[in-house]
Amino acid sequence: MxxxxxxxxxxxxxxxxxxxxxxxxxxxxxxxxxxxxxxxxxxxxxxxxxxxxxxxxxxxxxxxxxxxxxxxxxxxxxxxxxxxxxxxxxxxxxxxxxxxxxxxxxxxxxxxxxxxxxxxxxxxxxxxxxxxxxxxxxxxxxxxxxxxxxxxxxxxxxxxxxxxxxxxxAALTGYGAVRRGANLQFGETVAVVATGGVGSNIIQISKAFGAAKIIAIDISDEKLEAAKALGATHTVNSLKENVRETVFSMTDGRGVDVAFEALGNPATWKSALDALSDGGRLVAIGLGAGVQEAGVEINRTVRRSQRIIGSYGxxxxxxxxxxxxxxxxxxxxxxxxxxxxxxxxxxxxxxxxxxxxxxxxxxxxxxxx
Structure with a gap:
């Protein structure tokens, strides 16, 4: 063969x-x-x-x-x-x-x-x-x-x-992130950072599970337009906009209940953490290239009871x-x-x-x- x-x-x-x-x-x-x-x-x-x-x-x-x-x-x-x-x-x-x-x-x-x-x-x-x-x-x-x-x-x-x-x-990993990693509840708000193959599926599955708002975050306007067609209610271009300020303005100053990180890059981890509400969950899906590390603000994570959850498949x-x-x-x-x-x-x-x-x-x- x-x-x-x-x-x-x-x-x-x-x-x-x-x-x-x-x-x-x-x-x-x-x-x-x-x-x-x-x-x-x-x-x-x-x-x-x-x-x-x-x-x-x-x-x-x-x-x-x-x-x-x-x-x-x-x-x-x-x-x-x-x-x-x-x-x-x-x-x-x-x-x-x-x-x-x-x-x-x-x-x-x-x-x-x-x-x-x-x-x-x-x-x-x-x-x-x-x-x-x-x-x-x-x-x-x-x-x-x-x-x-x-x-x-x-x-x-x-x-x-x-x-x-x-x-x-792409779809199985998205389902695992929404259903198993986040245990997404009806009416919760979501951010999806990196809207490629896996991120696109997370958007659709979050919509099927009843997410109230789905904010797509990427650096490509073309990908963000595609994300809207799949169910994203809001979009943020992280090259042009401050993620934290923009996402919080879209969520009445709260941030999102769940932020999905779908690329495995320190910059996208930062975007996901910046979008997160008090008590929110960061669900990390993307695999990094080799051994990579992402910074986490310790006091914010502790004081705001935020959770970081790995989701593999x-x-x-x-x-x-x-x-x-x-x-x-x-x-x-x-x-x-x-x-x-x-x-x-x-x-x-x-x-x-x-x-x-x-x-x-x-x-x-x-x-x-």
Whole structure:
């Protein structure tokens, strides 16, 4: 099969012929319809997050199951099903998974995120000469990928399978931030800092959960206009306006109940904290490039009883089906978020545009092109 392989951050992604993988116990083989392009991939491509090389990236995917590994009798999965795959792939057996905290799955972080392997300690990817190739999540920048059965959800005919690729990361992460991280309550006020793929979904999901005001904060007027179309009630360009003064004027001098930070940058952390009310919650979603730190004003945080909550993905086994259903019913307008499509051969070009901030919403690699 063809796959976009990363061997050297100085060179970037190059399409190669590698072996088509085979699913093992509790896994499925998916023919990829499309794969979303995420900032987390960028950090690996640029060498800012350590990961084994060579590797195949791509961690939000939709496609069709073409083969089942053993031990899938009770999963409800079948060959021919259209599915969305989640980037966060719980093993289903560790202590965290046993208590429903898929987002804290130890083997996922220890084996997949550090070693590029699945839960038997081996990768499913190899070159035509047998060379091991690491997989970042399922390694979906390829014509086929192996995914643990815990990490896929069937999608109905109502879902556009190509644009639905973003459900497994951008939408799932947004849902996890709103539902799990913030536990957003009806009528609360929200700020969303950085309105790219994940931020766009947070806006929509916050609206579906009944947020009274949704303030989009970004440095791009074009992205802010797109945010209004998705449900933002107010916008702030943080290059042109003082975030704290503007947000407080929009909220009767209070600030917002919840500020979502969706980029992983010290400047956007500051914007999120500046927007926050007394007793408010900062929900941090964005991953930084390597080891980064953000400043927090200690006395304000303590005296004003503010909380900082990390949110990584969601609880895949329960939340991915919920995200798929929200998309099917129109609560998540994922189609509008996908603004650009690239061929697999042009994936490196797409990530270069993403790095320059030139992608509005989310881009995908479309295997039909």
């Amino acid at each position: 063809k796959a976009a392989v990363l061997r050297d951050p100085k060179i970037g992604l190059r399409v190669e012929e590698i072996k088509t993988p085979t699913p093992k116990s509790g896994e499925v083989l998916v023919k990829v319809a499309a794969c979303g392009m995420c900032h987390s991939d960028l950090h690996v491509i640029h060498g800012k997050i350590a990961f084994p090389l060579p590797c195949v990236l791509g961690h939000e995917v939709a496609g069709e199951i073409v083969a089942l590994g053993p031990d899938n009798e009770y999963t409800g999965l079948a060959v021919g099903q259209k599915v969305a795959g989640a980037f966060l792939m719980p093993c289903g057996k560790c202590e965290a998974c046993a208590r429903g905290r898929d987002d804290l799955c130890g083997p996922f972080f220890d084996l997949n995120r550090i070693q590029g392997k699945l839960y038997d300690g081996t990768t499913r990817l190899a070159g035509t000469d047998g060379e091991e190739i690491a997989m970042y999540s399922m390694g979906a920048l390829a014509e086929y990928c192996v995914i643990p059965s815990t990490s896929v959800a069937p999608v109905s005919e109502k879902i556009d399978l190509t644009k639905g690729a973003i459900l497994g990361c 969601a609880r895949t086994r329960t939340d991915l089906p919920a995200v798929v259903e929200m998309a099917a019913k129109g609560f998540i307008n994922y189609k509008e978020i996908v603004t650009e499509r690239f061929r697999l051969e042009d994936a490196n070009e797409g990530y270069q545009k993403l790095a320059k901030g030139e992608i509005l919403g989310r881009a995908i690699v479309d295997m039909s092109l």
